[in-house]
Amino acid sequence: MNLKRKHRMWAVVALLLGVSVAVGLALYALQQNINLFYSPSQIADHQAPDDTRIRAGGMVVEHSLQRSGDSLMVHFALTDFQKTIEVEYTGILPDLFREGQGVVALGKMNSKGVFVADQVLAKHDEKYMPPEVAAALKASGKLPPQPSAEH
Amino acid sequence: MVKVVANAKALKKQKMPQWFYQLGSPRWFYELSGKWLPWLGGSAALLLTIGLVWALLFAPADYQQGNSFRIIYLHVPSAFLAQSVYLLMAIAGAIGLIWKMKVAEVVAKCAAPIGASYAFLALVTGAIWGKPTWGAWWVWDARLTSMLILLFLYLGVIALNSAIGDRQMAAKASAILAIVGVINLPIIKYSVDWWNTLHQPASFTLTEKPAMPAEMWVPLLLMVLGFYALFTWTLLTRCRTEILERERRAGWVCDLLSNSQIK
Numbered sequence: 001m002n003l004k005r006k007h008r009m010w011a012v013v014a015l016l017l018g019v020s021v022a023v024g025l026a027l028y029a030l031q032q033n034i035n036l037f038y039s040p041s042q043i044a045d046h047q048a049p050d051d052t053r054i055r056a057g058g059m060v061v062e063h064s065l066q067r068s069g070d071s072l073m074v075h076f077a078l079t080d081f082q083k084t085i086e087v088e089y090t091g092i093l094p095d096l097f098r099e100g101q102g103v104v105a106l107g108k109m110n111s112k113g114v115f116v117a118d119q120v121l122a123k124h125d126e127k128y129m130p131p132e133v134a135a136a137l138k139a140s141g142k143l144p145p146q147p148s149a150e151h
Numbered sequence: 152m153v154k155v156v157a158n159a160k161a162l163k164k165q166k167m168p169q170w171f172y173q174l175g176s177p178r179w180f181y182e183l184s185g186k187w188l189p190w191l192g193g194s195a196a197l198l199l200t201i202g203l204v205w206a207l208l209f210a211p212a213d214y215q216q217g218n219s220f221r222i223i224y225l226h227v228p229s230a231f232l233a234q235s236v237y238l239l240m241a242i243a244g245a246i247g248l249i250w251k252m253k254v255a256e257v258v259a260k261c262a263a264p265i266g267a268s269y270a271f272l273a274l275v276t277g278a279i280w281g282k283p284t285w286g287a288w289w290v291w292d293a294r295l296t297s298m299l300i301l302l303f304l305y306l307g308v309i310a311l312n313s314a315i316g317d318r319q320m321a322a323k324a325s326a327i328l329a330i331v332g333v334i335n336l337p338i339i340k341y342s343v344d345w346w347n348t349l350h351q352p353a354s355f356t357l358t359e360k361p362a363m364p365a366e367m368w369v370p371l372l373l374m375v376l377g378f379y380a381l382f383t384w385t386l387l388t389r390c391r392t393e394i395l396e397r398e399r400r401a402g403w404v405c406d407l408l409s410n411s412q413i414k
Contacts, residue, residue, distance in 0.1 A: 008249045016330055023334050035347040036292040057347055094286030096215060104290075104349055121285045126354040128220055128363040130211030 037104045043115070044083040056085065056115055057104040057123070065099055078105065078115070089117040096122035175252040177394045178403050184387040191384040198377030205370040213367075222280045224371060227355050228378035230273035233301060234336055236266030236382060240308065241333045244326030254390075256322035257397070259329065260312050261389035265382060267305035274298060285349055293342035294350035297335060304332040318397075 027034070037057030038048040048054050056078060064077035073090045076099075087105050097103060097120065107117035129137075173179050206224035213220035240262040247255035277295070278288045289295065308325045315321035343352045354362045355375070361368040398404045 005249050009245075012245050012248055012330060015327065016333060019331050019334050023338075027338070031346075034293050034345075036290065036349055037347050039347070094284070096284050096286075098215075119287070121287050121290065121349055123349055124215060124284060124351055126351040126362045128213045128216075128223070128354065128367055130364065130366070131214040132211070133364060134214035 039080040040078050040085045041080055041083040043085055043109065050109055053106065053108050055104050055106050056087070056117075057102065058085075059102055060097070060099045062099050078103070085115050086113070087115045087117055089120050091118075091120070093120055094122040096124050098122075175250065175254050177254055177257075177398050178401075180254045181391055181394050184391055188384065188387055191380050191387065195377055195380035195384050198373050198380060202370050202373035202377050206374060210367050210370050216284055219280065219283045222276050223354070224374050226273060226276040226280060227371060228375045229269045229276065230298070231375055232378050232382055233266055233270035233273050233298070234339060235379075236262050236269060237301060237305070237329070238333065238336060240266060241326075241329040244322075244329040247322050248326050248330075253397070254394070256318070256326075257390050257393045258386070259322065259326060261393055262386055263305055263308045263312065263325070263329075265385050265389070267302060267309060269378075269382075270298065270302040270305055274302060290349045292348040292350055293346045294339065294348050297339045297342050300335055301332075301339060304328070304335060308332075 037055035040056065040058045042048050043054075043056055048056075058078040058080045061077040061079050061084060064075075066075040068074070071090065072092065073088065074093065076087055076089075077084050078087050079085075087107075089105065089107075102123035102125075104121040104123055105115065105117035106119040106121075107115055110116050174183075202224070207221060210221070210224075212218050240259050243255045243259040243262065246252055247259055274295075277298075281290070282288050308329050311325040311328055312321050315324060340353075342348060343350055355368070355371055363371075395404055395407075
């Protein structure tokens with residue numbers, strides 16, 4: 001490598017480092033805003049803004065899902081295993097909505113401390129398995145029970 | 152005097168290996184890549200056929216998502232490629248900047264549209280997958296947004312390349328943009344770990360135990376390898392055309408063309 005090439009190489013390295021530092025600082029400053037959702041603890045501790053639309057993300061508490069008899073209204077509880085909030089939603093839930101699984105709900109807290117959602121998104125994990133394997137795991141008690149939402 | 156000799160010695164030691172300079176010769180690159188092409192094309196066709204048939208017909212359905220999870224066999228390889236191609240483009244751009252190597256400039260230029268197609272494919276398959284599983288086509292979470300930025304970076308590189316008439320200037324400008332954009336790659340990769348996202352963490356990594364059984368994982372591996380082979384084939388084909396066009400006045404290209412016309 002001659003001297004000129006070496007200089008050019010250092011210029012490229014310096015460019016990359018400079019941009020990394022700038023982007024790193026920007027992301028660090030924006031850390032909270034990049035999160036897609038607030039956890040139930042953050043909402044319960046009023047770390048989330050009260051009167052704006054926010055997203056709440058967490059696990060649906062087992063056996064907490066209640067459907068109203070005459071409308072599409074559903075009630076369920078959302079937890080991060082520290083705090084739990086009540087969620088109310090009118091509409092059709094996504095296919096992967098399950099008790100014991102993660103969801104993200106978009107909506108507002110009302111005055112009674114209930115989170116009124118107008119959109120519910122299902123989160124799924126990175127694990128995939130065939131139904132037979134899931135059944136076998138469930139039988140041996142290695143898979144947490146996952147009662148499917150009544151369709 | 153002594154110092155100059157010492158400097159020359161130090162410089163000699165840092166010389167890059169022979170093949171590095173040979174690859175920089177358009178003619179050498181053209182002849183070598185011509186020998187690789189049939190092997191690459193053949194293995195791409197073989198891997199993709201076996202992978203697709205296995206993935207779509209024989210791999211088991213997922214216990215939660217049913218058959219809709221099968222889109223993973225297109226989504227994951229195209230997302231992989233979109234990022235790898237970007238890295239390749241940036242490295243080629245840097246080599247072009249530092250060593251002023253023509254072939255590196257050609258590779259960087261030809262990789263951009265291919266990488267953009269993979270990024271687009273990853274975004275579209277992700278949206279199609281997201282609707283039934285998450286309940287939304289698009290969510291502004293960190294993973295999806297950083298992937299969209301990757302597509303825009305590709306489009307920027309393509310635009311710079313075609314907007315600047317002078318080849319050397321175009322290569323320089325697009326290489327700088329490509330290098331600056333490299334910072335996006337770790338952000339894409341770690342976005343699912345650093346922030347709360349709707350997108351799940353990686354299922355398929357080369358370093359960790361896969362999060363799925365072998366009968367699901369092996370076809371995915373075949374698809375990823377097939378996508379890499381297909382990409383290399385596409386890239387070399389594009390580069391060869393570009394080299395012929397740039398070197399059309401060189402003696403070896405004239406010889407090549409007149410020979411092929413006689414045949």
